[in-house]
Amino acid sequence: MRELRIHGRGGQGSVTAAELIAVAAFEGGVFAQAFPAFGVERRGAPVQAFVRFDDKIIRKRSQVYEPDYIIVQDSTLIKDVNVFQGVKKGGIVIVNTEKVPDYKVPEGVKLITIDATSIALKAIGLPITNTSLMGAFAAASGEIKFSALENALNHRFPKELAIKNIEAARQAYDKIKGAA
């Protein structure tokens, strides 16, 4: 079983990202489970969302403590929340930031930074970074195919919004693929 933990703030679409990643993974033929952990229900409050991937039915319901993958939607969370806690050796951490990191991920863990906010502002016109980071996750992890992500976005959003979000996801996907 592989596990993903997404850290964001209320309103940034972390829960939607987890859901759509699970939908895309399911299209790829694996069992997937996505669920949120709300703190307080309001915009700006720290939120976590989780995804599990497995070849067999997933029964476990507890939160994700030892993730293989971590996505951080908002790098300002890093000083408030121990977002890297429990990440497995060989794991991948994706942080949305335009800055050079002044923090360290645990040893043996790969850190990928991407300026998802700029990508989102250009492609969507809003600083909503979840879809860009889904693209980055697809490229970095190989857990989901980009085409499956595209289908999930088309299914979830009205046409115009889907096109913009797919564009954001593609730019992030290409950037990470190009860097690899």
Add this chain to the structure above:
Amino acid sequence: MREITEGSHAVADAVRLCRPQVIAAYPITPQTHIVEALADMVANCQLDAEYITVENELSALSACIGASAAGSRTYSATTSQGLALMFEVCFNAAGMRLPIVMSIANRALGAPLSIWNDQQDSISLRDSGWLQFYAEDNQEATDLHYLAYRVAEDHSVLLPAFVCFDGFILSHTYEPIDMLSQEDIDRFLPKFTPYERLDAADPISFGMYATPDYYLEFKYEMDRALKESKAIIHKAGKEFGQMFGRDYSAMVEGYRLEDADTAIVALGSICGTTKDAIDEMRDEGKKVGLLKIRVFRPFPTEDVAKALSHVQRVAVLDKNISLGAKGAVALEVKDALYSSGIPVKDYIIGLGGRDVRKRDIKAIVALVEKGQGDMFYGLRKEVL
């Protein structure tokens, strides 16, 4: 067809397939997505039902009572404080023998305010005369709605039913589900035929004044119907299994229990994590098994006693607490095992959304092996 969807949306779809004629509900976290989806279906003509918007949960269930007494298949959904507000009319719905089905997205009761999961809400209505089904996963959460209508509307039962599934842990979880078709459900669930109904041309009354000469007998009949519903659940659950491959004939379900020395008893979504923990303990040579309780009312006392007759000790996980006594499930299990002498220990766990992990299940097994229990598990002593 297998698809991946959110628990609440899957439940709303299952309810649509049951063809309810009247829906009355008031939105409350974490039940909201169910009733939003159903309201959409009615507005988009995907479901031919009357959707009554109401000012609160007391009105929601009251509207359902009227609609059900008039002969409609009727549905509502709520949780926590919403169910608490329905307390009065819950007893009315059962006493008037109205087979309303209501989804409960289980959530803790305030105060203090908590939007997170435990099972205090539905458990607190255990004495009301409603059947209570508990789902381990979203597949079961959908299937139990078909079963609930089928059993509740049976003329030898005629009692309302809760279908309970853990708030957030199931209601907000995306996972693969095998959704049945309208054709499938039409074969399993016949049209609702009321035993009696309100009819202006042939007037009768429901829920009238009962003097002390009659009240006791009314309660006896309700209790008898609830106990006799066990046979109806068995028959309907078996038929469901024959039709669709998932057999719900048993009110309890063992997991690696046949040769177990230590049995864990639980209801709801905690059973999934427990099964994973049991597999790991089995790999370490520990003979541990699970008895999952799918139906809490009527309580399957005989089935529990039989399933646990060979074990040396029992640990009950209770996501509720009858304050001043014990967890409600433990009280029932102790009753079932009273004459056997098998020790039963209770663990109050996961209240107000406290996460339950595999390591917690293993720690509880270690405690019960030492004879320690009847306790709140995982207390943070530093905040007491």
